[in-house]
Amino acid sequence: MRGLPLLFYRLAVHVTLPLAAPFLWLAARRSGKHRPPLKLRLGLGLPPVPRGGVVAHAVSVGEVTVARALLSELRRRRPQVPLILSATTATGLQLASGAQVADVTLPFPLDLPGPTRRFLSATKPRLFVLVETELWPEMLAACGEAGIPVVLVNARISDRSFPRYKLLVPLLRQLLAPLTLALAQTEEDAARLVALGVPPEKVRVTGNIKFDVTPAKPLAPELASRLRHVASGRPILVAGSTMPAEEKQVLAAWKSLQPRPLLLLAPRHPERAQEVLELCRQWEVRAVRRSPLPPANGTVDVVVLDTVGELAALYELATVAFVGGSLVPTGGHNPIEPARFAVPVVSGPHVRNFAAVYRELARAGGVKIVSHARELQSTLAALLAHPEDAKNLGQRACQVLAKHAGATGRTVEALLPFLP
Numbered sequence: 001m002r003g004l005p006l007l008f009y010r011l012a013v014h015v016t017l018p019l020a021a022p023f024l025w026l027a028a029r030r031s032g033k034h035r036p037p038l039k040l041r042l043g044l045g046l047p048p049v050p051r052g053g054v055v056a057h058a059v060s061v062g063e064v065t066v067a068r069a070l071l072s073e074l075r076r077r078r079p080q081v082p083l084i085l086s087a088t089t090a091t092g093l094q095l096a097s098g099a100q101v102a103d104v105t106l107p108f109p110l111d112l113p114g115p116t117r118r119f120l121s122a123t124k125p126r127l128f129v130l131v132e133t134e135l136w137p138e139m140l141a142a143c144g145e146a147g148i149p150v151v152l153v154n155a156r157i158s159d160r161s162f163p164r165y166k167l168l169v170p171l172l173r174q175l176l177a178p179l180t181l182a183l184a185q186t187e188e189d190a191a192r193l194v195a196l197g198v199p200p201e202k203v204r205v206t207g208n209i210k211f212d213v214t215p216a217k218p219l220a221p222e223l224a225s226r227l228r229h230v231a232s233g234r235p236i237l238v239a240g241s242t243m244p245a246e247e248k249q250v251l252a253a254w255k256s257l258q259p260r261p262l263l264l265l266a267p268r269h270p271e272r273a274q275e276v277l278e279l280c281r282q283w284e285v286r287a288v289r290r291s292p293l294p295p296a297n298g299t300v301d302v303v304v305l306d307t308v309g310e311l312a313a314l315y316e317l318a319t320v321a322f323v324g325g326s327l328v329p330t331g332g333h334n335p336i337e338p339a340r341f342a343v344p345v346v347s348g349p350h351v352r353n354f355a356a357v358y359r360e361l362a363r364a365g366g367v368k369i370v371s372h373a374r375e376l377q378s379t380l381a382a383l384l385a386h387p388e389d390a391k392n393l394g395q396r397a398c399q400v401l402a403k404h405a406g407a408t409g410r411t412v413e414a415l416l417p418f419l420p
Contacts, residue, residue: 005171009137036107043118049104051124053082057108060092063131066154066209071101073412078419094308111138127418137175144178149418152182153411154209157192160352165196173197186356207407210336215313226293230300235261235319240311241268241333242324247276249327251283253377266305273306312337320383323347339397344383344390366397
C-alpha cells in the first residue's frame with residue numbers, strides 16, 4: 001500500500017506529460033522563452049559538478065531570490081560546502097545563473113524516475129533543499145531511497161491551495177513521508193503542513209526569508225543616472241511585475257495623472273517587453289525599451305524593462321511603486337522589494353501569493369490596496385500630491401520588514417546539523 005500513491009503519481013505523469021508536451025513547446029515558441037534543453041531536463045549530459053554539497057531547488061524568480069539569500073548565508077557559515085542551485089523556468093534559470101552564490105546552476109530534472117536518479121547520481125548531495133512549495137514526489141522518493149535528507153524551507157500553503165490539498169491527504173501523507181524537515185513561514189503554514197500529513201515533529205516556524213532579501217545586484221550608477229536624466233525632474237512611478245491585461249489599467253491610471261511621472265513599466269515576463277512597448281505606442285505614448293539604455297533627456301514617458309533581475313534594485317528610484325499581478329487574479333507579487341527602500345507601495349486586491357506579507361503591511365498601515373484603474377489613479381495622484389503622506393507610508397512598510405527580519409539566519413541554523 002505504501003507504494004500506491006507514488007505509482008498513481010507516476011501513471012498520471014506518464015499519461016499527461018506526452019499530451020502536454022506539444023502545447024508547452026508551442027507556448028514556449030510563442031513567448032520566446034529559451035527553455036533548457038530537454039537533454040538536461042532528462043538528466044543527461046550534465047556538466048561536471050562538485051559532489052557532497054547542498055542542492056537547492058527554486059522554481060522561478062521569486063523562489064530563486066529566497067535561495068540566493070539562503071545560499072549566501074550558507075556560504076558564509078560553511079565556506080567549504082559545495083552549493084548547487086537549480087531552477088525550472090527560463091527566467092528563474094537566468095536569474096540563478098547570475099546570482100553568483102552557487103558553484104553550479106542546473107535545470108531541475110523532469111519529475112520522473114530516470115531523470116531524478118541521474119540528477120542525484122551526478123550531484124550526490126549531502127542535503128537537498130526545496131524552496132516554498134516545491135514538493136516533487138519523484139524527487140522526494142529518490143532522495144528517501146538514497147538516504148539524502150530533504151528540507152523544505154520558507155514553506156507556505158496558500159489559501160487557495162489548502163482546500164484542494166486537503167482532498168488528497170491520504171495520498172499526500174505517503175508522498176511527503178521522505179521529507180526530513182519543513183521550515184514554515186508562519187504558524188498558520190505550519191498547521192496546514194501538519195494537516196496535510198507532515199508529522200508535527202518535522203515542522204518548525206522560522207519566518208519568511210523574503211523579509212531579508214536584498215536585490216541580487218545593486219542599482220548600477222550609470223543606469224540610475226541615465227534614468228534620472230530621462231525623468232528630467234519628474235517623479236518616477238515603477239509598475240513592477242505586471243501581467244497581460246494589467247498594463248492597460250496601469251497606462252489608463254498613469255495617463256490621467258497631472259503632471260505625469262516617468263513610468264518604468266516592468267512586465268513579469270521580460271519576453272513580453274516588445275508586446276508591452278507596442279501597447280504603449282498604440283496609446284500614443286513615447287516609450288522605449290530598457291535595452292539599450294534610454295536617451296538621457298526628457299522626451300521619453302515610459303521605459304519598458306526587458307531585463308531579468310534588475311527590477312528589485314530599480315525600485316530604489318521610485319517615488320511610488322505599483323506591484324503588479326494584483327489587479328488581475330494571478331495572485332500578486334512581492335511588495336517587500338519596494339518596501340525595502342521605504343517606497344510607498346500600491347497594489348491591487350489579488351495578492352494571495354503574498355497574503356501573509358500583505359496582512360502585516362496592511363496592519364501597520366504600510367500599503368494601499370486599490371480595486372481598479374480609477375482607484376489606482378486617485379491613489380497615485382494623492383501620494384504624488386502629498387509627499388509627506390507617501391513618505392510615512394513607505395517608512396511604515398520598512399518598519400514591518402525590520403520587525404520580521406532574521407528568517408534567513410534561523411533557517412540556516414536549522415540546516416547546519418545536516419552539514420557537520
